[in-house]
Amino acid sequence: MKELIRPKSIEAFKQAQQFIPGGVNSPVRAFKSVGGTPLFIKRAKGSTLIDIDDNAYIDLCLSWGVFILGHSHPLVNQAIHAAVDNGSSYGIPTLQETQLAETVHHAFPSMEKVRFVNSGTEATMSAIRVARGFTKRDTIVKFEGCYHGHADHLLVAAGSGVTNIQGSTSAGVPIDFTRHTVCLPYNDKEALNKYFIENGRKVAAVIVEPVACNMGVVIPKNDYLAYLRQITEEYGALLIFDEVITGFRLSYGGAQEVYGITPDLTAIGKIIGGGFPAAAFGGKAEIMNMLAPDGPVYQAGTLSGNPVAMAAGIATTAILAQEHFYEHLSTKFDTFIDELKSIVINKDIQLNSKGNMYTLFFNNAPVHNFEEAKHSDQKRFALYFHNMLNRGIYVSPSQFEGNFLSEAHSESDLERILKAIKESI
Numbered sequence: 160m161k162e163l164i165r166p167k168s169i170e171a172f173k174q175a176q177q178f179i180p181g182g183v184n185s186p187v188r189a190f191k192s193v194g195g196t197p198l199f200i201k202r203a204k205g206s207t208l209i210d211i212d213d214n215a216y217i218d219l220c221l222s223w224g225v226f227i228l229g230h231s232h233p234l235v236n237q238a239i240h241a242a243v244d245n246g247s248s249y250g251i252p253t254l255q256e257t258q259l260a261e262t263v264h265h266a267f268p269s270m271e272k273v274r275f276v277n278s279g280t281e282a283t284m285s286a287i288r289v290a291r292g293f294t295k296r297d298t299i300v301k302f303e304g305c306y307h308g309h310a311d312h313l314l315v316a317a318g319s320g321v322t323n324i325q326g327s328t329s330a331g332v333p334i335d336f337t338r339h340t341v342c343l344p345y346n347d348k349e350a351l352n353k354y355f356i357e358n359g360r361k362v363a364a365v366i367v368e369p370v371a372c373n374m375g376v377v378i379p380k381n382d383y384l385a386y387l388r389q390i391t392e393e394y395g396a397l398l399i400f401d402e403v404i405t406g407f408r409l410s411y412g413g414a415q416e417v418y419g420i421t422p423d424l425t426a427i428g429k430i431i432g433g434g435f436p437a438a439a440f441g442g443k444a445e446i447m448n449m450l451a452p453d454g455p456v457y458q459a460g461t462l463s464g465n466p467v468a469m470a471a472g473i474a475t476t477a478i479l480a481q482e483h484f485y486e487h488l489s490t491k492f493d494t495f496i497d498e499l500k501s502i503v504i505n506k507d508i509q510l511n512s513k514g515n516m517y518t519l520f521f522n523n524a525p526v527h528n529f530e531e532a533k534h535s536d537q538k539r540f541a542l543y544f545h546n547m548l549n550r551g552i553y554v555s556p557s558q559f560e561g562n563f564l565s566e567a568h569s570e571s572d573l574e575r576i577l578k579a580i581k582e583s584i
């Protein structure tokens with residue numbers, strides 16, 4: 160097999176490093192954990208990325224899960240162009256904000272009221288602030304390997320790019336800022352029960368990725384989410400689902416619909432912005448009414464509810480709401496995942512998947528939590544990653560991320576991916 164060459168990306172990365180820390184605007188993109196030089200992209204369409212050296216790749220990262228319809232969908236683009244022709248920000252309300260909030264509410268009935276922000280980080284950070292304001296308690300419980308964006312108090316044993324930092328906790332965060340954050344192992348009911356028996360009445364909220372996606376994809380055990388719901392209710396704490404990745408991906412109503420659990424607050428992002436910087440948090444009206452201007456919990460943003468992002472979100476969700484959209488998607492991907500299972504069996508590889516997202520762990524034992532995820536052989540992952548890249552497949556460039564499929568992936572894309580995986584592992 161001939162290696163794809165990328166002289167222009169190599170040069171571009173050198174130049175970027177002169178002016179941008181690490182040459183990237185978000186750490187995982189730098190290929191640190193897999194080695195080599197990141198691709199510089201000039202365009203993308205459907206399932207395909209084109210780099211500045213004119214190499215084409217089938218994309219399994221999809222802007223970290225954003226593009227469930229594939230890149231540059233014509234209907235979404237049309238809506239974006241129409242919106243931008245009317246101006247790109249007013250800092251004054253628009254009808255589109257209410258329209259998209261209503262759509263979100265219909266998809267996620269637990270989100271009785273919704274506020275739009277610009278990123279998943281803002282959505283989880285603001286959900287926690289309102290949870291603290293509502294409960295008048297300070298403690299937040301999160302889980303090891305769950306990543307909820309880069310707000311100071313959430314950078315504790317976080318997954319995603321933080322995994323590569325000693326202790327999975329960022330420098331620059333005063334210890335006092337994380338004093339109210341308690342981190343417990345994911346999928347461990349006993350640890351949670353023990354903590355709640357001693358401290359449950361101090362807990363403002365438990366925040367969780369209902370299907371963890373930032374330590375690689377890790378599925379909740381049988382009744383784990385139901386247990387989180389039960390114990391939080393028992394102690395008067397709120398349950399926050401971070402569905403920044405799973406929202407509108409696992410189903411129209413996200414993981415909460417799939418698992419039948421109703422959280423008090425939810426954060427969504429990625430898909431809802433249709434490729435633009437939009438995210439949202441929402442929940443029970445009595446909790447959300449704590450927000451300014453009605454209540455005492457402050458939260459704001461100049462570009463929040465941005466009209467172009469709202470247009471992209473409205474166009475994207477309109478397609479997702481079509482009858483049988485998710486059924487078609489899962490029919491296609493269930494076959495893919497079944498075939499993938501048969502490829503990796505007996506190869507010291509664990510396939511963790513849920514719906515149209517998956518991770519391959521290079522382990523010989525199942526992965527249910529962060530500790531187990533960290534046992535994956537990183538050198539094997541890096542080799543696998545580059546083998547895939549040289550076969551024209553762009554896998555998310557870290558062991559501790561998910562891979563995503565979209566409506567735009569054709570049968571022949573999926574066949575090519577499976578063939579490449581067979582050869583690359």
Ligand code: HOZ
Nearest residue numbers: 185186187188223319373
């Ligand atoms: N934290 C994001 C993935 N889980 C990475 C975002 C990016 O690098 O673009």
